[in-house]
Amino acid sequence: MNAPLPTAQLRQQLYRDMDPHNLTPLWEVLHALVPPQPRTPCVPAFWRYDEVRPYLMRAGEVITAEEAVRRVLILENPKLRGQSAVTQSLYAGLQLILPGEVAPSHRHTQSALRFIVEGSGAYTAVDGERTTMRPGDFIITPSWTWHDHGHEARDPVVWLDGLDIPMIRFFDAGFAQNDTSKSQQVTRTEGTSFARYGHNMAPVRGAAPHGRTSPIFSYPYERSREALERLERDAPLDAWDGTKLRYVNPITGGWPMPTIGTFLQKLPAGFAGQGSRQTDGAVYSVVEGEGEVTVSAGEQEWRCAFGPRDHFVVPSWHTARFSSEKGCVLFSFSDRPVHEALGIHHEERLS
Amino acid sequence: MNAPLPTAQLRQQLYRDMDPHNLTPLWEVLHALVPPQPRTPCVPAFWRYDEVRPYLMRAGEVITAEEAVRRVLILENPKLRGQSAVTQSLYAGLQLILPGEVAPSHRHTQSALRFIVEGSGAYTAVDGERTTMRPGDFIITPSWTWHDHGHEARDPVVWLDGLDIPMIRFFDAGFAQNDTSKSQQVTRTEGTSFARYGHNMAPVRGAAPHGRTSPIFSYPYERSREALERLERDAPLDAWDGTKLRYVNPITGGWPMPTIGTFLQKLPAGFAGQGSRQTDGAVYSVVEGEGEVTVSAGEQEWRCAFGPRDHFVVPSWHTARFSSEKGCVLFSFSDRPVHEALGIHHEERLS
Amino acid sequence: MNAPLPTAQLRQQLYRDMDPHNLTPLWEVLHALVPPQPRTPCVPAFWRYDEVRPYLMRAGEVITAEEAVRRVLILENPKLRGQSAVTQSLYAGLQLILPGEVAPSHRHTQSALRFIVEGSGAYTAVDGERTTMRPGDFIITPSWTWHDHGHEARDPVVWLDGLDIPMIRFFDAGFAQNDTSKSQQVTRTEGTSFARYGHNMAPVRGAAPHGRTSPIFSYPYERSREALERLERDAPLDAWDGTKLRYVNPITGGWPMPTIGTFLQKLPAGFAGQGSRQTDGAVYSVVEGEGEVTVSAGEQEWRCAFGPRDHFVVPSWHTARFSSEKGCVLFSFSDRPVHEALGIHHEERLS
Amino acid sequence: MNAPLPTAQLRQQLYRDMDPHNLTPLWEVLHALVPPQPRTPCVPAFWRYDEVRPYLMRAGEVITAEEAVRRVLILENPKLRGQSAVTQSLYAGLQLILPGEVAPSHRHTQSALRFIVEGSGAYTAVDGERTTMRPGDFIITPSWTWHDHGHEARDPVVWLDGLDIPMIRFFDAGFAQNDTSKSQQVTRTEGTSFARYGHNMAPVRGAAPHGRTSPIFSYPYERSREALERLERDAPLDAWDGTKLRYVNPITGGWPMPTIGTFLQKLPAGFAGQGSRQTDGAVYSVVEGEGEVTVSAGEQEWRCAFGPRDHFVVPSWHTARFSSEKGCVLFSFSDRPVHEALGIHHEERLS
Secondary structure (H helix, E strand, C coil), X not given: CCCCCCHHHHHHHHHHHHHHHCEEEHHHCXXXXXXCCCCCCCCCEEECHHHHHHHHHHHHHHCCHHHHCCCEEEECCHHHXXXXXXXXXXXXXXEEECCCCEEEEEEECCCEEEEEEECCXXXXXXXXXXXXXXXXXXXXXXXXXXXXXXXXCCCCEEEEEEECHHHHHHCCCCCEEECCCCCCCCCECCCHHHHHHCCCEEECCCCCCCCCCCCCCEEXXXXXXXXXHHHHHHCCCECCCEEEXXXXXXXXXXXXXXXXXXXXXXECCCEECCCEEECCCEEEEEEEECEEEEEEECCEEEEEEECCCCEEEECCCCEEEEEECCCEEEEEEECHHHHHHCCCXXXXXXX | CCXXXXXXXXXXXXXXXXXXXXEEEHHHCHHHHCCCCCXXXXXXXXXXXXXXXXXXXXXXXXXXXXXXXXXXXXXXXXHHCCCCCCCCCCEEEEEEECCCCEEEEEEECCCEEEXXXXXXXXXXXXXXXXXXXXXXXXXXXXXXXXXXXXXCCCCCEEEEEEECHHHHHHCCCCCEEECCCCCCCCCECCCHHHHHHCCCEEECCCCCCCCCCCCCCEECHHHHHHHHHHHHHHCCCECXXXXXXXXXXXXXXXXXXXXXXXXXXXXXXXXXXXXXXECCCEEEEEEEECEEEEEEECCEEEEEXXXXXXXXXXXXXXXXXXEECCCEEEEEEECHHHHHHCCCCCEEECC | CCCCCCXXXXXXXXXXHHHHHXXXXXXXXXXXXXXXXXXXXXXXXXXXXXXXXXXXXXXXXXXXXXXXXXXEXXXXXXXXXXXXXXXXXXXXXXXXXXXXXXXXXXXXXXXXXXXXXXXXXEEEEECCEEEECCCCCEEEECCCXXXXXXXXXXXXXXXXXXXXXXXXXXXXXCCEEECCCCCCCCCECCCHHHHHHCCCEEECCCCXXXXXXXXXXXXXXXXHHHXXXXXXXXXXCECCXXXXXXXXXXCCCCCCXXXXXXXXXXXXXXXXXXXXXXXXXXXXXXXXXXXXXXXXXXXXXXXXXXXXXXXEEECCCCEEEEEECCCEEEEEEECHHHHHHCCCCCEEECC | CCCCCCHHHHHHHHHHHHHHHCEEEHHHXXXXXXXXXXXXXXXXXXXXXXHHHHHHHHHHHHCCHHHHCCCEEXXXXXXXXXXXXXXXXXXXXXXXXXXXXXXXXXXXXXXXXXXXXXXXXXXXXXXXXXXXXXXXXXXXXXXXXXXXXXXXXXCCEEEXXXXXXXXXXXXXXXXXXXXXXXXXXXXXXXXXXXXXXXXXXXXXXXXXXXXXXXXXXXXXXXXXXXXXXXXXXXXXXXXXXXXXXXXXXXXXXXXXXXXCEEEEEEECCCEECCCEEECCCEEEEEEEECEEEEEEECCEEEEEEECCCCEEEECCCCEEEXXXXXXXXXXXXXXXHHHHHCCCCCEEECC
């Protein structure tokens, strides 16, 4: 008579037997599935503009905007290479358009933001209305709206693209269509949407033209910066964020897009901020000035000096601490609206 | 043996018997209680500024702002005399403040709007922040915030006050307090609230400072008018309203106050509008230009030409039709937010 | 040469001169307009059922339900006689329907509640669905839905009607229509609405059938009472309210009607509650048991013992204190949803 | 002199050069990133209960509930093996608890549902309140609430666990804690939460105890089934879904959890449904009866007969068509609340 098998062996045998039935024992993985705190696979990463720009220009030589549909260099998180993702849920890229070019019209479920990094005079057209781009402008392409880009002025224009591509892929919910014509027809004068919704007033009649997404396409940098400056002068400085504002959808008071939140902040000269961490990982674009960011998680620490047009990503639950000798302005975006909608946003401010 | 009393007599006897018990037969009044359509006791009324202004100035001579607390001539609906009401739910008045005067600080449940009619340089202070007044500015005093007014410039300043006084009285819900000091202390630079919330951006942290009421105190006419003008140029004209915008609470997308909605509209030169009626009665203040309004209800019709600084009221379910040879700009306010919150707003556009 | 007129005289002269222009000096009435705390014209009032019932029965003799359209004795606030109002904003009445009678079909903007006081077997039909009435059931007629009542069983049926008639009148927003047929056609089995929405489940498709109003017509007393009893046993007693629940619109979580809130509460035997006051005045219907309520405002105090089917009203900002030797169940309704929507609800609990 | 390199070669050289900088060309992957319609990696899968049950029982022999913390066999999507995921965003598993066992107390950000499959008498305790399990009951563990399970009756109890584990991992937002004591202390009588919120009534005071999650822990099958049956009898049948209800959070009218929607549906005997597809993939648990489901995507088709306690998954944008000769009841859950919150839910009903 055989001795009974030891438990460990019985378990392995069970695992083997049930495996073909697509069954797996939870208890072997439970700890990894519900970790004590977020353990993102992402790491911080930095893209110095003077290193990235030459590649953008070379891209301008080897492919046309039209051929590429969108001539973009994707900023990939070093630990998510091949996934076109800068955090697990977000996509970021730098798009180049050259004078005379057109990026053809299409639409998709994915929401997009553009933040203008270099150059002026290109336009993006959304739903029949064009917006001319200037550095620092924050421009939106709402989900499922026709959009194309073009450039009729002199110098190259580069902008940061932020999309919810990985999120829509994760939820298996993306649709897309190409337009039959290259550029859509212009049906409204430039600035009409802003005139209608951008002045703390709104039409008496008519539904929100883009559902949960802001009816304003373009938040001009001039006005955003003015707000920051006024507040820096008049309101108390935040020890973590300096002066920080979020962009607002003027007909809901909420985020400009249901999936992406956007922010603009100003660190005054001499700022030495304290650290904080959030569950939403964020991508930063340096608009003006210089500074330094220290990112840490557990024992690890990354430190980086930054200047205009540099980009970097602070992953979920990584502590970021900002400082700036001469002052600076930073644009950033994250998936915070989703964290809030799902009731899972969490934040910690260290002191 | 007596014959039985006829029914009519029995009913009367019942009414008499139960009257001391505070009981009344519904069937004698049912039709009046649930009329087939609104039957407001209010009538249209007009206040020509050149007729009203002399009384305002005489008021300036016979009482000081401080003594009066608020030196206001109430615009009473002719059919609601003695009730301090311009419609059943709203109060309107013209307030005068003279150079050097102060209207002392108090607060109350009632929400207030100020629409500047004449003169510049007076201020209103709300919760520690002053706003300088210019003609056409729309300014808010949120419910239960300390506020006072003062005037340090040269000429008389007159503004339209709109409050929900009759509504708060109807709901038996009003509280009030006087401040111990005449004017409240200034704790924030002028314009801070606007910088914080007026540019389609908002602070990342912190709750709405005034609950359901807009955190913006002042909607400057310059910007509101610019929006109207842009839209008049670029968007199709509405056959009833010309170009009409509502003021927006930038952190909810809703009305600036929970009880009062405000509007600004522009009729282009040559406009001959069609008639419409609403359940919410509205008070109008003419900002610029000239025009004519025809108000009708059943067989009755009122017609009035208007010019700058004139005021008039269009009661509930009265049809109003506007026209303007030279073009004009009109500010108006009503209790539409309440009609919408209660699900009782109704509108009819005639063609 | 005459001496200048004294100020008081000048003021009077100004008042007289401007009066024909519908202008009134605010400063003479300001204090009354913004009182330091609510000063309702209403007073508490009590209707003992054994006093009221005989009048109801006499009404049954002198007029038919059909002739009356609605055979109701209105409970009028002693200080609002002639206004068909129990508080400034609400209407209450006791409706009688006799076996074989029909109260014909109509609809109106006004929302209505029925709370069954005596008798069983009458029905109310709303939008094609009938509900049979049993004592303690809370039944809703949503705004602008066809409704009629009928009675095919044996004994008289009496219910409390609560409507927002004065409120809709105040806002000049009421419409009404009579049906061409006496009773509407039945298109759904009794109980369908409850089956659809009453079990913490809802249809996957389809909009809310009555907008902001609960899709449930009838909240049966049996279930409401069961909830109260369970909580009385298991949850801590509230020192002011005993055990008190509000009725809920199951597809919004909010009030059953946008204008009226309804409540059911149980005071255990031996309860001696503390006093509280609210800005919303409330009408009470005693369902079971006996008790006593003391209402006070300033120096004045009203005290009343109550038993089954008695009714009383506690006006705005009057302190009510309940006690009960043997225990009792109370239904009540007020305009609290409006106070909350307008941001003016206020409450004070004394200890 | 060399000839210039061909474009293709120049591009490859660019890709190689920029690769170390975490830069990738969008144009090489664009089509895959924004596909014309959802292309989930998931496939349909079926778990017949008579095949799964023996493994569950063997698991009962090789590990205790306490040692396992949760003794669960994860239902893994065949194309997501090793990821503990049944769809990209959801986790499903079958949990076994034996008489006398305890699954120790912990809490985590992840929301959980339990749907009882076999056996009675086990309990789950949430926040100090126990709920006894019966087949067909739908029970919730809100995010970040302490919970443990135990079993004091006779036979094995098996339930379906549904959690948002992959979603919380994707958003890098999960926290977890183990309790210091094995089972939490009972502080409320069983049924208190249901008494408080389950009868279309709610406490007058106090905030929602679990934020966006339903305050009801347990939706008993008895009542849910009764609702289905009533509707099947009285309301028109849906050609796609038969009679289908969603579970409701009674204090919001929305979904029971912010991340997971749950449904119960009844197909009458002889039902032959039409096909529909949704962006939200769903997991089904067969409660009663028998039927057949055909799932298709493009050319591929899966067909499966099912009986009581069987489970299956219909992935995103796969067409499902149900039929049933003898009638059946199905429970299902999906991430629809998230699709709706993000504005990306899409559905197509074929006819």
